[in-house]
Amino acid sequence: MIGRRLKSARTAAGLSLRALADAMDRKVSAQAIGKYERDEDMPRSSVLSALAQALDVEIDYLLGDGDLQLEGVEFRKAASTSRKEVAAIEARTLAFIERYLLVEEMLRLPTLHWAPPSSPAFKIVSVEQADDAADALRHEWDLGGDPVPKLAELLEEHGIKIVSVDSPRVDGLAARVERDGHPPVPIIMIAKGAWSERKRFSLAHELAHLVLDVADGIDAEKVANRFAGAFLVPGEVLRQEIGQRRKEISLGELRVLKRRYGVSLQALTYRCKDLEIINRSLYRDLFDLYDRYGWRSEPYEEPEAFEPEREEPMRFRRLCFRALSEGLIGEPRAAELLGMTVRGLEEELDAVA
Structure with a gap:
């Protein structure tokens, strides 16, 4: 079922149920989307495609079986930050981490072990x-x-x-x-x-x-x-x-x-x-x-x-380029993982070359 992932993607996009329905040209109603999120119903293939397009995610993401959750969340934020903004940040963070772990799995890399200090x-x-x-x-x-x-x-x-x-x-x-x-x-x-x-x-x-x-x-x-x-x-x-x-x-x-x-x-x-x-x-x-x-x-x-x-993290980016170089993914998938267009990816590859 796609409920948790659909809701997470919608939250990350900052869309209400009604706004998502509008973005899909009212292919289905806001009430229907709510049912999908509660796993009370499953969208047909054409609706699933429209959902993915409106949310700018892959269909495979919505159908994936991973079940990641954030625990022990601590924010450094403005006091006036709304719950909606916080929820969107959490959803985007989870979506990124899922991509990160997926690329590590493609490359057969063990997730680097975290050893919290115990002194x-x-x-x-x-x-x-x-x-x-x-x-x-x-x-x-x-x-x-x-x-x-x-x-x-x-x-x-x-x-x-x-x-x-x-x-x-x-x-x-x-x-x-x-x-x-x-x-x-x-x-x-x-x-x-x-x-x-x-x-x-x-x-x-x-x-x-x-x-x-x-x-x-x-x-x-x-x-x-x-x-x-x-x-x-x-x-x-x-x-x-x-x-x-x-x-x-x-x-x-x-x-x-x-x-x-x-x-x-x-x-x-x-x-x-x-x-x-x-x-x-x-x-x-x-x-x-x-x-x-x-x-x-x-x-x-x-x-x-x-x-x-200067302080942008680069490891995930390096791993995506490695997966592309090793033929594990194509340019469209690499671009999607990196959050850029295929054209932008091609321009960057040409610049590097």
Whole structure:
């Protein structure tokens, strides 16, 4: 039956039952589509084709027997984000992960094993302990104190699937994908169009939700923010760079650190405050300055912002091109998996060649 997949695809497309019926030129009514979604009826082949076309999915997707579910979902989003927007993001994320796992299966690649850290450092009973957890994970992953040049790629190397979705009001999502007979797959969703400093912070923030065990009564979002800053800019390294205590600090100095660590001026300022390198008075002065320059308003973009492509996940794309090269899929299927037209795919292949 197609109920769960049909509803997921409709939600991802942001369509109501009535809007989907309209998009199909009223081949069937909204009530009929509702019955399909509740598995009370099955569409005939011509209606199934019209549904797939209106939802921009393959018929095989609607007929597939996979049963993926998101569990333990944590969002980094605007407070005003609607339930409909949240549901659409979840549906798009699930649809992407299904394609991802399908391509891995085609290539006979085992899904990279996710081994969540188990050190006592990851059991958090205060916000400040997030620094120790970030240092412990850096040690476990053998990162030292160096900047992480491509955080999305690093996380995928450790078995976390990264999903990039057009999402102006949701910065990030962390969850596990549950599927019958397999271990859960950890995923992080990031907003595709965001500047890369913001993506990097979102990736590190959502990583915190995957690795930390935060005690009841502790603000998990504050912990995740603290962890993100510490993972991207280790405290010991930052103190070596700018000193233990500072009465003044210039934007020029912060901009050099921004280029080195790939984090925003605002995140660096928070980090300096958390580590008590600067006092609250200087912290407020700096944020007043950021307000005057407009950096704290949408699109939140500071000077020397890194292009969005810097932190775009590339593993799924590479796997699709590999499957195409090995003759496991044709160009139409590769284009559908990558969410592009066949012409666009051909142009990219010609450019690469």
